[in-house]
Amino acid sequence: MTDADTPETVATYLRLRGLKPSSKSWKRKRRIQDDDDNAPFTPGRDPGALGAVLDKLSRESGWEITLAREDLVRQWADLAGHDTAKHSEPVSLENGMLTVKCDSTAWAKNLQFMRATILTEIGRRYPQAGVDNLRFIGPDVPSWKWGPRAVPGRGPRDTYG
Template identity: 95%
Template sequence: MTDADAPETVATYLRLRGLKPSSKSWKRRRRIVDDDDNAPFTPGRDPGALGSILDSLSREAGWEITLAREDLVRQWAELAGHDTAKHSEPVSLENGMLTVKCDSTAWAKNLQFMRATILTEIGRRYPHAGVENLRFIGPDVPSWKWGPRAVPGRGPRDTYG
C-alpha cells in the first residue's frame, strides 16, 4: 500500500505514531488579516446603540418618508390633542395634502382655524413626512359631482320636488 492508496485517516494515524515522516509541504498557515476594520480593538468595532443602527438602516433603505408618515398617523392624538383626536382622524396623505376626517362639520371648521398650528407642529416633529397642506372634511355625504369637471347649478337634484 503506497501513500497515495492509504486513506487519509490511516495516513494521519501512521504520521502521528511516528511511523511516517510528515510531509514538508504541510505547515500551519497563519491567517493574514488585510482588513483593518476587522482587527480587534480598532475604532468603530464597539457595538452601536440599537436606535442609531435602525436609523441608519432605515435611511439606507429609503424608509424615512414611509416611517415618518406612519408615525404621524399613529401619534395623531399626541399631535392634535387628545380631545381633538376623539373627533378626527387622518385618512389620506397624497401629494403633500393630509386629509383629516372629522365627526361633524363643526369639528372640521374648528380644526380649520387651528390649521396653521397643527401644520407647524407636523413640520417640526415629522419633517420627512412631506406634509405641505391640511384639509379637514366632515362626515361622508353623498356627492353628485362626477369627475374633475362639473356643470354649475343644482344638477339632477332640481327635480326632487
C-alpha cells in the same frame, strides 16, 4: 504521583499557590496581530446602539419619508390633542396635502381655525413627512357630484318646470 498523573486543575492550583514551579513547556503564545477586519479591539469593532443602526438603515434604504408619514398618522393624538383625536383622524396624504376626516362639520370648522398651529407642529416634529397643507372634511354624506368635472347646480333633477 508524577506531573503526567496530576489532573490539570490540581496542577494549576499547586502552581498558583507557589507550591510547585510551573513547567518550562507552558508558555503563553502571543496572538499575531493581522490587519484583519475581525481582529478584536480594532477601531469600528465596538457594538453600536440599536437606534443608531436603525437610523442608518432607514436613511440608506430611503425609508425616512415613509416612516415620518407613518409616525405622523400613528401619533395624531399627541400632535392634535387627545380630545381632538377622538373626533378626527388623518385619512390620506397626497402631494403634500394631509386630509383629516372629522366626526361632524363643527369639528371640521374648529380644526380649520387651528390649522396654522397644527401645520406648524407637523413641520416641527415631522419635517420629512412633506406636509404642506391641511384639509379638514366632515362626515361622509351622500353626494350627487360624480367625478372631477361635475357641473354645479341641480342638474338632471331640476325638473320642476
